[in-house]
Amino acid sequence: MIVNFIENYAKLIVSKPEEVNVSEEKVDDTFTEITIKANSADIGKLIGKNGNMINALKVMANGCKAKDGVSYKIQVLSN
Template identity: 35%
Template sequence: MANYVDLVDLIVRRLVTKPEEVSVAEERSEAGAILITIRVAADDIGRVIGKKGSTINAIRHVAKAASIKSGEKVDVDVKED
């Protein structure tokens, strides 16, 4: 089983200007799906989402690619503090 929190945290901290304000949390549903929630400073939300959502979609693709071997369903969401 991959550690999706560490993977997403590594990527997001490299993107933002305030890496100390980044927090990544994992929540598992009863059905077995994993939701990764990213919280960043208001100034950095645009950097994480990207133009037309391209950056967050790329992060989602990386997380899903990491989950293929274990067969888990992973989704990534961004929340603004």
């Protein structure tokens, strides 16, 4: 659920949505790592001024934590 939301949201923000790739790696039952890979020119857009965009995504992930009990870590990487 949260992975699909993050992928759709990231594709709306960036200039080259076809290069956005979101992957999910479950570390254990209570922790999941989400990685957003995008074009290097779009990394700044995903992070946002003062980190506001990535922090908004983290807030959404924390809201899902309250529902399903899984902690999420979000990373933004360049292709």
